[in-house]
Amino acid sequence: MASAPRAAWKGFLRIGSVTCGVKIIGVVSEAEKIRFSILNRKTGNKVRSVYVDEETNDEVPTEEQVKGYEADKGDFIEIEPEQIKALKLTSDHTLDVDEFVPIKEIDSRYLEKPYYMIPADRAAAESFAVLRDAMAKTGMAARSCVVMYQHGHEVVIQPYGKGMLLTWLRNNNTMVAEKSVFDGIPTGKQDKDLMEIAGLLIDKKLTKFDPSHFEDKYEEALAEMIDAKRKGKKVPTKAPAAPKQNVVNLFETLKKSLKEEGIDAPDKKAKGKSKAA
Structure with a gap:
Protein backbone atom coordinates (compact mmCIF):
# COMPACT_ATOMS: atom_id res chain seq x y z
CA MET A 1 0.00 0.00 0.00
CA GLY A 21 -6.59 -2.53 12.48
CA VAL A 22 -7.32 0.95 11.15
CA LYS A 23 -5.93 4.44 11.24
CA ILE A 24 -7.60 7.75 10.49
CA ILE A 25 -6.11 10.76 8.74
CA GLY A 26 -7.50 14.29 8.73
CA VAL A 27 -9.35 15.27 5.57
CA VAL A 28 -8.73 18.97 6.16
CA SER A 29 -5.20 20.40 6.27
CA GLU A 30 -4.39 23.89 7.53
CA ALA A 31 -0.76 23.75 6.47
CA GLU A 32 -1.27 26.53 3.91
CA LYS A 33 -3.32 28.77 6.22
CA ILE A 34 -1.79 32.17 6.91
CA ARG A 35 -1.00 32.64 10.58
CA PHE A 36 -0.13 35.88 12.34
CA SER A 37 2.17 36.59 15.26
CA ILE A 38 1.47 39.36 17.76
CA LEU A 39 4.15 42.07 17.73
CA ASN A 40 5.09 45.02 19.89
CA ARG A 41 4.19 48.00 17.69
CA LYS A 42 7.03 50.07 19.18
CA THR A 43 9.87 47.53 18.84
CA GLY A 44 8.57 45.13 16.19
CA ASN A 45 9.43 42.21 18.48
CA LYS A 46 7.13 39.23 19.05
CA VAL A 47 5.18 39.22 22.29
CA ARG A 48 4.07 36.17 24.25
CA SER A 49 0.92 35.42 26.20
CA VAL A 50 1.16 34.98 29.96
CA TYR A 51 -1.35 34.11 32.66
CA VAL A 52 -1.67 36.82 35.32
CA ASP A 53 -3.40 36.62 38.69
CA GLU A 54 -6.42 38.92 38.41
CA GLU A 55 -6.08 40.09 41.98
CA THR A 56 -2.31 40.47 42.46
CA ASN A 57 -1.36 41.04 38.77
CA ASP A 58 1.55 38.64 39.31
CA GLU A 59 2.52 36.26 36.51
CA VAL A 60 1.51 32.67 37.31
CA PRO A 61 4.06 30.01 36.20
CA THR A 62 2.81 26.89 34.42
CA GLU A 63 3.36 24.61 37.42
CA GLU A 64 1.05 26.80 39.52
CA GLN A 65 -1.81 26.84 36.99
CA VAL A 66 -4.85 24.59 37.50
CA LYS A 67 -8.19 24.30 35.73
CA GLY A 68 -11.22 25.67 37.55
CA TYR A 69 -14.99 25.61 37.06
CA GLU A 70 -16.96 28.66 38.23
CA ALA A 71 -19.85 27.09 40.16
CA ASP A 72 -21.06 30.45 41.50
CA LYS A 73 -19.96 34.02 40.88
CA GLY A 74 -16.33 34.14 41.99
CA ASP A 75 -16.50 30.64 43.50
CA PHE A 76 -14.34 28.15 41.59
CA ILE A 77 -13.96 24.39 41.91
CA GLU A 78 -10.39 23.31 41.14
CA ILE A 79 -9.97 20.29 38.87
CA GLU A 80 -6.60 18.52 38.93
CA PRO A 81 -5.07 16.96 35.77
CA GLU A 82 -5.14 13.51 37.40
CA GLN A 83 -8.87 13.83 38.00
CA ILE A 84 -9.46 14.59 34.32
CA LYS A 85 -7.26 11.68 33.23
CA ALA A 86 -9.29 9.34 35.45
CA LEU A 87 -12.36 10.16 33.35
CA LYS A 88 -10.70 9.06 30.12
CA LEU A 89 -12.74 6.40 28.35
CA THR A 90 -11.33 2.91 28.45
CA SER A 91 -12.15 2.18 24.78
CA ASP A 92 -9.58 4.67 23.54
CA HIS A 93 -8.11 2.25 20.99
CA THR A 94 -11.19 0.48 19.67
CA LEU A 95 -14.09 1.59 17.49
CA ASP A 96 -16.90 -0.71 18.60
CA VAL A 97 -19.83 -0.71 16.19
CA ASP A 98 -23.15 -1.62 17.79
CA GLU A 99 -25.54 -0.17 15.22
CA PHE A 100 -25.92 0.81 11.58
CA VAL A 101 -28.01 3.60 10.05
CA PRO A 102 -29.03 4.23 6.42
CA ILE A 103 -26.60 6.71 4.89
CA LYS A 104 -29.46 8.65 3.28
CA GLU A 105 -30.99 9.29 6.72
CA ILE A 106 -27.91 11.02 8.18
CA ASP A 107 -28.75 14.63 9.09
CA SER A 108 -25.94 16.75 7.61
CA ARG A 109 -26.30 19.32 10.41
CA TYR A 110 -24.69 16.86 12.81
CA LEU A 111 -21.61 16.20 10.64
CA GLU A 112 -18.71 18.08 12.18
CA LYS A 113 -15.18 16.93 11.30
CA PRO A 114 -14.24 14.34 8.65
CA TYR A 115 -11.33 11.89 8.65
CA ASP A 121 -1.44 -2.57 7.59
CA ARG A 122 -1.59 -5.25 4.88
CA ALA A 123 -2.93 -7.85 7.31
CA ALA A 124 -6.01 -5.69 7.97
CA ALA A 125 -6.69 -4.85 4.33
CA GLY A 139 -26.22 1.71 1.84
CA MET A 140 -25.44 1.67 5.54
CA ALA A 141 -23.12 3.64 7.81
CA ALA A 142 -21.70 2.42 11.10
CA ARG A 143 -22.19 4.28 14.38
CA SER A 144 -19.47 4.29 16.99
CA CYS A 145 -17.40 6.44 19.35
CA VAL A 146 -13.73 7.37 19.10
CA VAL A 147 -11.51 8.79 21.82
CA MET A 148 -9.26 11.53 20.44
CA TYR A 149 -7.43 14.31 22.28
CA GLN A 150 -8.73 12.92 25.60
CA HIS A 151 -12.35 13.32 24.56
CA GLY A 152 -14.92 10.84 23.33
CA HIS A 153 -16.55 11.75 20.02
CA GLU A 154 -19.65 10.14 18.59
CA VAL A 155 -18.90 9.23 14.97
CA VAL A 156 -20.44 7.85 11.82
CA ILE A 157 -18.38 5.67 9.47
CA GLN A 158 -19.30 5.17 5.84
CA PRO A 159 -17.64 3.78 2.71
CA TYR A 160 -15.78 6.34 0.62
CA GLY A 161 -13.99 5.22 -2.53
CA LYS A 162 -11.32 2.65 -1.68
CA GLY A 163 -11.42 3.63 1.98
CA MET A 164 -13.94 4.89 4.50
CA LEU A 165 -14.90 8.24 5.93
CA LEU A 166 -15.16 8.71 9.70
CA THR A 167 -16.93 11.90 10.76
CA TRP A 168 -17.30 13.40 14.21
CA LEU A 169 -20.91 14.13 15.13
CA ARG A 170 -22.12 17.18 17.02
CA ASN A 171 -23.91 16.48 20.29
CA ASN A 172 -27.66 16.88 20.16
CA ASN A 173 -27.72 19.23 23.16
CA THR A 174 -25.53 21.72 21.27
CA MET A 175 -27.91 22.01 18.32
CA VAL A 176 -30.33 24.92 17.96
CA ALA A 177 -33.83 23.75 17.04
CA GLU A 178 -34.81 24.92 13.56
CA LYS A 179 -38.29 25.87 14.78
CA SER A 180 -36.82 28.59 17.00
CA VAL A 181 -34.97 30.04 13.99
CA PHE A 182 -37.43 29.53 11.12
CA ASP A 183 -40.50 30.84 12.95
CA GLY A 184 -42.17 33.62 10.94
CA ILE A 185 -40.73 32.67 7.54
CA PRO A 186 -43.53 32.42 4.91
CA THR A 187 -44.63 28.92 3.93
CA GLY A 188 -47.31 27.53 1.67
CA MET A 195 -41.85 30.52 -9.14
CA GLU A 196 -41.59 30.18 -12.93
CA ILE A 197 -39.09 33.02 -13.26
CA ALA A 198 -37.06 31.84 -10.25
CA GLY A 199 -36.98 28.34 -11.77
CA LEU A 200 -35.63 29.70 -15.07
CA LEU A 201 -32.89 31.54 -13.20
CA ILE A 202 -31.94 28.37 -11.32
CA ASP A 203 -31.85 26.33 -14.54
CA LYS A 204 -29.51 28.90 -16.12
CA LYS A 205 -27.05 28.58 -13.26
CA LEU A 206 -27.31 24.79 -12.94
CA THR A 207 -23.92 23.06 -12.63
CA LYS A 208 -22.21 20.10 -10.97
CA PHE A 209 -20.89 20.04 -7.42
CA ASP A 210 -17.17 20.63 -8.02
CA PRO A 211 -15.11 21.31 -4.87
CA SER A 212 -12.00 22.02 -6.99
CA HIS A 213 -13.46 25.46 -7.59
CA PHE A 214 -13.86 26.22 -3.87
CA GLU A 215 -11.38 28.89 -2.83
CA ASP A 216 -10.89 30.98 0.29
CA LYS A 217 -11.18 34.49 -1.14
CA TYR A 218 -10.28 36.06 2.19
CA GLU A 219 -7.11 33.95 2.50
CA GLU A 220 -6.16 34.89 -1.08
CA ALA A 221 -6.70 38.58 -0.32
CA LEU A 222 -4.51 38.25 2.79
CA ALA A 223 -1.70 36.67 0.75
CA GLU A 224 -1.94 39.41 -1.89
CA MET A 225 -1.88 42.13 0.77
CA ILE A 226 1.17 40.61 2.47
CA ASP A 227 2.94 40.31 -0.88
CA ALA A 228 2.13 43.94 -1.70
CA LYS A 229 3.47 45.14 1.65
CA ARG A 230 6.61 43.04 1.17
CA PRO A 236 -6.36 48.61 -0.21
CA THR A 237 -7.57 50.26 3.01
CA LYS A 238 -11.30 50.53 2.27
CA ALA A 239 -13.61 47.55 2.15
CA PRO A 240 -15.95 47.23 -0.87
CA ALA A 241 -19.44 48.59 -0.37
CA ALA A 242 -22.02 46.09 0.80
CA PRO A 243 -24.77 45.34 -1.74
CA LYS A 244 -28.26 46.73 -1.19
CA GLN A 245 -30.43 44.09 0.42
CA ASN A 246 -33.93 45.52 0.18
CA VAL A 247 -36.02 44.15 -2.69
CA VAL A 248 -38.93 46.46 -3.53
CA ASN A 249 -40.49 44.45 -6.36
CA LEU A 250 -39.45 40.81 -6.43
CA PHE A 251 -41.09 40.11 -9.80
CA GLU A 252 -39.19 42.93 -11.57
CA THR A 253 -35.97 42.03 -9.77
CA LEU A 254 -36.20 38.41 -10.95
CA LYS A 255 -36.94 39.57 -14.51
CA LYS A 256 -33.85 41.82 -14.38
CA SER A 257 -31.74 38.88 -13.18
CA LEU A 258 -32.98 36.76 -16.12
CA LYS A 259 -32.16 39.57 -18.56
CA GLU A 260 -28.61 39.76 -17.16
CA GLU A 261 -28.32 36.03 -17.88
CA GLY A 262 -29.57 36.54 -21.47
CA ILE A 263 -32.98 34.95 -20.89
CA ASP A 264 -36.28 36.49 -21.93
CA ALA A 265 -38.67 36.47 -18.98
CA PRO A 266 -42.29 35.38 -19.47
CA ASP A 267 -44.54 38.36 -20.20
CA LYS A 268 -46.66 38.00 -17.10
CA LYS A 269 -47.35 40.04 -14.02
CA ALA A 270 -47.03 38.64 -10.54
CA LYS A 271 -49.93 39.20 -8.24
CA GLY A 272 -49.15 42.27 -6.14
CA LYS A 273 -45.82 43.60 -4.96
CA SER A 274 -43.40 41.33 -3.11
CA LYS A 275 -41.21 42.96 -0.53
CA ALA A 276 -38.30 41.55 1.41
CA ALA A 277 -35.89 43.08 3.89
Missing part, protein backbone atom coordinates in the same frame (compact mmCIF):
# COMPACT_ATOMS: atom_id res chain seq x y z
CA ALA A 2 1.17 3.55 -0.76
CA SER A 3 2.37 5.58 2.20
CA ALA A 4 -0.21 7.94 3.67
CA PRO A 5 0.06 11.18 5.69
CA ARG A 6 0.58 10.95 9.43
CA ALA A 7 -2.31 9.29 11.24
CA ALA A 8 -4.34 11.26 13.78
CA TRP A 9 -5.46 8.03 15.48
CA LYS A 10 -4.61 4.33 15.31
CA GLY A 11 -6.62 1.45 16.71
CA PHE A 12 -9.16 -1.21 15.77
CA LEU A 13 -12.54 -1.28 14.07
CA ARG A 14 -14.68 -4.02 15.60
CA ILE A 15 -18.03 -5.20 14.24
CA GLY A 16 -19.25 -8.28 16.04
CA SER A 17 -16.40 -10.79 16.03
CA VAL A 18 -14.67 -9.11 13.05
CA THR A 19 -11.79 -6.84 14.01
CA CYS A 20 -9.28 -5.06 11.80
CA TYR A 116 -10.21 9.32 6.10
CA MET A 117 -10.08 5.78 7.45
CA ILE A 118 -7.70 3.21 5.97
CA PRO A 119 -6.34 -0.22 6.97
CA ALA A 120 -3.53 -0.02 9.51
CA GLU A 126 -8.93 -7.82 3.49
CA SER A 127 -11.22 -7.48 6.51
CA PHE A 128 -11.37 -3.72 5.97
CA ALA A 129 -12.37 -4.16 2.31
CA VAL A 130 -15.12 -6.67 3.18
CA LEU A 131 -16.64 -4.35 5.79
CA ARG A 132 -16.38 -1.37 3.43
CA ASP A 133 -18.03 -3.16 0.52
CA ALA A 134 -20.77 -4.65 2.70
CA MET A 135 -21.71 -1.18 3.93
CA ALA A 136 -21.60 0.20 0.38
CA LYS A 137 -23.84 -2.60 -0.92
CA THR A 138 -26.44 -2.10 1.81
CA LYS A 189 -48.05 27.96 -2.03
CA GLN A 190 -45.97 30.68 -3.71
CA ASP A 191 -46.99 32.90 -6.62
CA LYS A 192 -46.95 30.84 -9.83
CA ASP A 193 -45.30 33.54 -11.99
CA LEU A 194 -42.61 34.24 -9.42
CA LYS A 231 7.18 44.75 -2.19
CA GLY A 232 6.34 48.22 -0.86
CA LYS A 233 3.21 48.55 -2.97
CA LYS A 234 -0.03 50.30 -2.00
CA VAL A 235 -2.59 48.08 -0.32
Whole structure:
Protein backbone atom coordinates (compact mmCIF):
# COMPACT_ATOMS: atom_id res chain seq x y z
CA MET A 1 0.00 0.00 0.00
CA ALA A 2 1.17 3.55 -0.76
CA SER A 3 2.37 5.58 2.20
CA ALA A 4 -0.21 7.94 3.67
CA PRO A 5 0.06 11.18 5.69
CA ARG A 6 0.58 10.95 9.43
CA ALA A 7 -2.31 9.29 11.24
CA ALA A 8 -4.34 11.26 13.78
CA TRP A 9 -5.46 8.03 15.48
CA LYS A 10 -4.61 4.33 15.31
CA GLY A 11 -6.62 1.45 16.71
CA PHE A 12 -9.16 -1.21 15.77
CA LEU A 13 -12.54 -1.28 14.07
CA ARG A 14 -14.68 -4.02 15.60
CA ILE A 15 -18.03 -5.20 14.24
CA GLY A 16 -19.25 -8.28 16.04
CA SER A 17 -16.40 -10.79 16.03
CA VAL A 18 -14.67 -9.11 13.05
CA THR A 19 -11.79 -6.84 14.01
CA CYS A 20 -9.28 -5.06 11.80
CA GLY A 21 -6.59 -2.53 12.48
CA VAL A 22 -7.32 0.95 11.15
CA LYS A 23 -5.93 4.44 11.24
CA ILE A 24 -7.60 7.75 10.49
CA ILE A 25 -6.11 10.76 8.74
CA GLY A 26 -7.50 14.29 8.73
CA VAL A 27 -9.35 15.27 5.57
CA VAL A 28 -8.73 18.97 6.16
CA SER A 29 -5.20 20.40 6.27
CA GLU A 30 -4.39 23.89 7.53
CA ALA A 31 -0.76 23.75 6.47
CA GLU A 32 -1.27 26.53 3.91
CA LYS A 33 -3.32 28.77 6.22
CA ILE A 34 -1.79 32.17 6.91
CA ARG A 35 -1.00 32.64 10.58
CA PHE A 36 -0.13 35.88 12.34
CA SER A 37 2.17 36.59 15.26
CA ILE A 38 1.47 39.36 17.76
CA LEU A 39 4.15 42.07 17.73
CA ASN A 40 5.09 45.02 19.89
CA ARG A 41 4.19 48.00 17.69
CA LYS A 42 7.03 50.07 19.18
CA THR A 43 9.87 47.53 18.84
CA GLY A 44 8.57 45.13 16.19
CA ASN A 45 9.43 42.21 18.48
CA LYS A 46 7.13 39.23 19.05
CA VAL A 47 5.18 39.22 22.29
CA ARG A 48 4.07 36.17 24.25
CA SER A 49 0.92 35.42 26.20
CA VAL A 50 1.16 34.98 29.96
CA TYR A 51 -1.35 34.11 32.66
CA VAL A 52 -1.67 36.82 35.32
CA ASP A 53 -3.40 36.62 38.69
CA GLU A 54 -6.42 38.92 38.41
CA GLU A 55 -6.08 40.09 41.98
CA THR A 56 -2.31 40.47 42.46
CA ASN A 57 -1.36 41.04 38.77
CA ASP A 58 1.55 38.64 39.31
CA GLU A 59 2.52 36.26 36.51
CA VAL A 60 1.51 32.67 37.31
CA PRO A 61 4.06 30.01 36.20
CA THR A 62 2.81 26.89 34.42
CA GLU A 63 3.36 24.61 37.42
CA GLU A 64 1.05 26.80 39.52
CA GLN A 65 -1.81 26.84 36.99
CA VAL A 66 -4.85 24.59 37.50
CA LYS A 67 -8.19 24.30 35.73
CA GLY A 68 -11.22 25.67 37.55
CA TYR A 69 -14.99 25.61 37.06
CA GLU A 70 -16.96 28.66 38.23
CA ALA A 71 -19.85 27.09 40.16
CA ASP A 72 -21.06 30.45 41.50
CA LYS A 73 -19.96 34.02 40.88
CA GLY A 74 -16.33 34.14 41.99
CA ASP A 75 -16.50 30.64 43.50
CA PHE A 76 -14.34 28.15 41.59
CA ILE A 77 -13.96 24.39 41.91
CA GLU A 78 -10.39 23.31 41.14
CA ILE A 79 -9.97 20.29 38.87
CA GLU A 80 -6.60 18.52 38.93
CA PRO A 81 -5.07 16.96 35.77
CA GLU A 82 -5.14 13.51 37.40
CA GLN A 83 -8.87 13.83 38.00
CA ILE A 84 -9.46 14.59 34.32
CA LYS A 85 -7.26 11.68 33.23
CA ALA A 86 -9.29 9.34 35.45
CA LEU A 87 -12.36 10.16 33.35
CA LYS A 88 -10.70 9.06 30.12
CA LEU A 89 -12.74 6.40 28.35
CA THR A 90 -11.33 2.91 28.45
CA SER A 91 -12.15 2.18 24.78
CA ASP A 92 -9.58 4.67 23.54
CA HIS A 93 -8.11 2.25 20.99
CA THR A 94 -11.19 0.48 19.67
CA LEU A 95 -14.09 1.59 17.49
CA ASP A 96 -16.90 -0.71 18.60
CA VAL A 97 -19.83 -0.71 16.19
CA ASP A 98 -23.15 -1.62 17.79
CA GLU A 99 -25.54 -0.17 15.22
CA PHE A 100 -25.92 0.81 11.58
CA VAL A 101 -28.01 3.60 10.05
CA PRO A 102 -29.03 4.23 6.42
CA ILE A 103 -26.60 6.71 4.89
CA LYS A 104 -29.46 8.65 3.28
CA GLU A 105 -30.99 9.29 6.72
CA ILE A 106 -27.91 11.02 8.18
CA ASP A 107 -28.75 14.63 9.09
CA SER A 108 -25.94 16.75 7.61
CA ARG A 109 -26.30 19.32 10.41
CA TYR A 110 -24.69 16.86 12.81
CA LEU A 111 -21.61 16.20 10.64
CA GLU A 112 -18.71 18.08 12.18
CA LYS A 113 -15.18 16.93 11.30
CA PRO A 114 -14.24 14.34 8.65
CA TYR A 115 -11.33 11.89 8.65
CA TYR A 116 -10.21 9.32 6.10
CA MET A 117 -10.08 5.78 7.45
CA ILE A 118 -7.70 3.21 5.97
CA PRO A 119 -6.34 -0.22 6.97
CA ALA A 120 -3.53 -0.02 9.51
CA ASP A 121 -1.44 -2.57 7.59
CA ARG A 122 -1.59 -5.25 4.88
CA ALA A 123 -2.93 -7.85 7.31
CA ALA A 124 -6.01 -5.69 7.97
CA ALA A 125 -6.69 -4.85 4.33
CA GLU A 126 -8.93 -7.82 3.49
CA SER A 127 -11.22 -7.48 6.51
CA PHE A 128 -11.37 -3.72 5.97
CA ALA A 129 -12.37 -4.16 2.31
CA VAL A 130 -15.12 -6.67 3.18
CA LEU A 131 -16.64 -4.35 5.79
CA ARG A 132 -16.38 -1.37 3.43
CA ASP A 133 -18.03 -3.16 0.52
CA ALA A 134 -20.77 -4.65 2.70
CA MET A 135 -21.71 -1.18 3.93
CA ALA A 136 -21.60 0.20 0.38
CA LYS A 137 -23.84 -2.60 -0.92
CA THR A 138 -26.44 -2.10 1.81
CA GLY A 139 -26.22 1.71 1.84
CA MET A 140 -25.44 1.67 5.54
CA ALA A 141 -23.12 3.64 7.81
CA ALA A 142 -21.70 2.42 11.10
CA ARG A 143 -22.19 4.28 14.38
CA SER A 144 -19.47 4.29 16.99
CA CYS A 145 -17.40 6.44 19.35
CA VAL A 146 -13.73 7.37 19.10
CA VAL A 147 -11.51 8.79 21.82
CA MET A 148 -9.26 11.53 20.44
CA TYR A 149 -7.43 14.31 22.28
CA GLN A 150 -8.73 12.92 25.60
CA HIS A 151 -12.35 13.32 24.56
CA GLY A 152 -14.92 10.84 23.33
CA HIS A 153 -16.55 11.75 20.02
CA GLU A 154 -19.65 10.14 18.59
CA VAL A 155 -18.90 9.23 14.97
CA VAL A 156 -20.44 7.85 11.82
CA ILE A 157 -18.38 5.67 9.47
CA GLN A 158 -19.30 5.17 5.84
CA PRO A 159 -17.64 3.78 2.71
CA TYR A 160 -15.78 6.34 0.62
CA GLY A 161 -13.99 5.22 -2.53
CA LYS A 162 -11.32 2.65 -1.68
CA GLY A 163 -11.42 3.63 1.98
CA MET A 164 -13.94 4.89 4.50
CA LEU A 165 -14.90 8.24 5.93
CA LEU A 166 -15.16 8.71 9.70
CA THR A 167 -16.93 11.90 10.76
CA TRP A 168 -17.30 13.40 14.21
CA LEU A 169 -20.91 14.13 15.13
CA ARG A 170 -22.12 17.18 17.02
CA ASN A 171 -23.91 16.48 20.29
CA ASN A 172 -27.66 16.88 20.16
CA ASN A 173 -27.72 19.23 23.16
CA THR A 174 -25.53 21.72 21.27
CA MET A 175 -27.91 22.01 18.32
CA VAL A 176 -30.33 24.92 17.96
CA ALA A 177 -33.83 23.75 17.04
CA GLU A 178 -34.81 24.92 13.56
CA LYS A 179 -38.29 25.87 14.78
CA SER A 180 -36.82 28.59 17.00
CA VAL A 181 -34.97 30.04 13.99
CA PHE A 182 -37.43 29.53 11.12
CA ASP A 183 -40.50 30.84 12.95
CA GLY A 184 -42.17 33.62 10.94
CA ILE A 185 -40.73 32.67 7.54
CA PRO A 186 -43.53 32.42 4.91
CA THR A 187 -44.63 28.92 3.93
CA GLY A 188 -47.31 27.53 1.67
CA LYS A 189 -48.05 27.96 -2.03
CA GLN A 190 -45.97 30.68 -3.71
CA ASP A 191 -46.99 32.90 -6.62
CA LYS A 192 -46.95 30.84 -9.83
CA ASP A 193 -45.30 33.54 -11.99
CA LEU A 194 -42.61 34.24 -9.42
CA MET A 195 -41.85 30.52 -9.14
CA GLU A 196 -41.59 30.18 -12.93
CA ILE A 197 -39.09 33.02 -13.26
CA ALA A 198 -37.06 31.84 -10.25
CA GLY A 199 -36.98 28.34 -11.77
CA LEU A 200 -35.63 29.70 -15.07
CA LEU A 201 -32.89 31.54 -13.20
CA ILE A 202 -31.94 28.37 -11.32
CA ASP A 203 -31.85 26.33 -14.54
CA LYS A 204 -29.51 28.90 -16.12
CA LYS A 205 -27.05 28.58 -13.26
CA LEU A 206 -27.31 24.79 -12.94
CA THR A 207 -23.92 23.06 -12.63
CA LYS A 208 -22.21 20.10 -10.97
CA PHE A 209 -20.89 20.04 -7.42
CA ASP A 210 -17.17 20.63 -8.02
CA PRO A 211 -15.11 21.31 -4.87
CA SER A 212 -12.00 22.02 -6.99
CA HIS A 213 -13.46 25.46 -7.59
CA PHE A 214 -13.86 26.22 -3.87
CA GLU A 215 -11.38 28.89 -2.83
CA ASP A 216 -10.89 30.98 0.29
CA LYS A 217 -11.18 34.49 -1.14
CA TYR A 218 -10.28 36.06 2.19
CA GLU A 219 -7.11 33.95 2.50
CA GLU A 220 -6.16 34.89 -1.08
CA ALA A 221 -6.70 38.58 -0.32
CA LEU A 222 -4.51 38.25 2.79
CA ALA A 223 -1.70 36.67 0.75
CA GLU A 224 -1.94 39.41 -1.89
CA MET A 225 -1.88 42.13 0.77
CA ILE A 226 1.17 40.61 2.47
CA ASP A 227 2.94 40.31 -0.88
CA ALA A 228 2.13 43.94 -1.70
CA LYS A 229 3.47 45.14 1.65
CA ARG A 230 6.61 43.04 1.17
CA LYS A 231 7.18 44.75 -2.19
CA GLY A 232 6.34 48.22 -0.86
CA LYS A 233 3.21 48.55 -2.97
CA LYS A 234 -0.03 50.30 -2.00
CA VAL A 235 -2.59 48.08 -0.32
CA PRO A 236 -6.36 48.61 -0.21
CA THR A 237 -7.57 50.26 3.01
CA LYS A 238 -11.30 50.53 2.27
CA ALA A 239 -13.61 47.55 2.15
CA PRO A 240 -15.95 47.23 -0.87
CA ALA A 241 -19.44 48.59 -0.37
CA ALA A 242 -22.02 46.09 0.80
CA PRO A 243 -24.77 45.34 -1.74
CA LYS A 244 -28.26 46.73 -1.19
CA GLN A 245 -30.43 44.09 0.42
CA ASN A 246 -33.93 45.52 0.18
CA VAL A 247 -36.02 44.15 -2.69
CA VAL A 248 -38.93 46.46 -3.53
CA ASN A 249 -40.49 44.45 -6.36
CA LEU A 250 -39.45 40.81 -6.43
CA PHE A 251 -41.09 40.11 -9.80
CA GLU A 252 -39.19 42.93 -11.57
CA THR A 253 -35.97 42.03 -9.77
CA LEU A 254 -36.20 38.41 -10.95
CA LYS A 255 -36.94 39.57 -14.51
CA LYS A 256 -33.85 41.82 -14.38
CA SER A 257 -31.74 38.88 -13.18
CA LEU A 258 -32.98 36.76 -16.12
CA LYS A 259 -32.16 39.57 -18.56
CA GLU A 260 -28.61 39.76 -17.16
CA GLU A 261 -28.32 36.03 -17.88
CA GLY A 262 -29.57 36.54 -21.47
CA ILE A 263 -32.98 34.95 -20.89
CA ASP A 264 -36.28 36.49 -21.93
CA ALA A 265 -38.67 36.47 -18.98
CA PRO A 266 -42.29 35.38 -19.47
CA ASP A 267 -44.54 38.36 -20.20
CA LYS A 268 -46.66 38.00 -17.10
CA LYS A 269 -47.35 40.04 -14.02
CA ALA A 270 -47.03 38.64 -10.54
CA LYS A 271 -49.93 39.20 -8.24
CA GLY A 272 -49.15 42.27 -6.14
CA LYS A 273 -45.82 43.60 -4.96
CA SER A 274 -43.40 41.33 -3.11
CA LYS A 275 -41.21 42.96 -0.53
CA ALA A 276 -38.30 41.55 1.41
CA ALA A 277 -35.89 43.08 3.89
